[in-house]
Amino acid sequence: MPPVRSEATTVRWSPPSENQVKINFDGALFGESDSAGIGVVIRNSERVVMAVLSEKIVKPQAAEMVEILAARRVVLFSRESGFYDPVFEGDSSTVIKSLQDRIVSHAQGGHILKDILSHLNSFQSCSFSHIGRQGNAVAHALTQRARLSFPLEVWMESVPPDISSFVRFDLRV
Incomplete structure (x- = not known):
């Protein structure tokens, strides 16, 4: 199994090393419906968006469960997109x-x-870090976008227009 580096501190978004991608993810319950959302953004060391995902899922019973489902989705999306050296x-x-x-x-x-841990075998290396809500704004916006969108939307090397302001703000942080 690839090494999983542990970082116990909460960090703000910072670029990954040159050969890695940074993948932010988030999950949220939608109180007004029987659905929840998952948002994922993949960026390279230059902060260029490589891929984004916004997905509507069936609402689990607990908020922590939607975060676990988002973690599984981000690992699978990374593999599906061909990124094998991620920082999650x-x-x-x-x-x-x-x-x-x-x-x-x-x-x-x-x-x-x-299941998530079993998928980590397909990565060269990976790490998981906790980031504060402010540093996870793009993934959170994609999560909220899922509320009114199709069950699954993916953009490669672009972002939907309603998310671009969050990406621009992130560049200033």
Whole structure:
């Protein structure tokens, strides 16, 4: 299994090293419906957007479960997109800590965490870091976009117009 580097501190978005991509992800429950959303943004070391994903899913019973499902989706999307040296960043400290420590004992989501860990074998290396909400704004905006969109939308080397302002703001941080 590839090494999973552990970073216990909360960080703001910073670019990955030259040969890596940074992949931010988020999940959110939509209170007004039976759905939830997942948002993912993949950027290179120059902060150029390589791919984004916005997905509407069936609402799980707990907020932590949607974050676990978002973590699985980001790992699968990275593989599907051909990025094998990712730095994954999410704003759920509990989920990130579980992935850093390889803990799969969650009563509700342990089986999904185990599935995520099994997929890490296909990466050259990867790491998981907790990032504050402000540093995860693009992924969060993509999550919210899922509320009113098709079940799955993916853009390669571009972003939807309504998300571009979040990307521009992120460049200034």
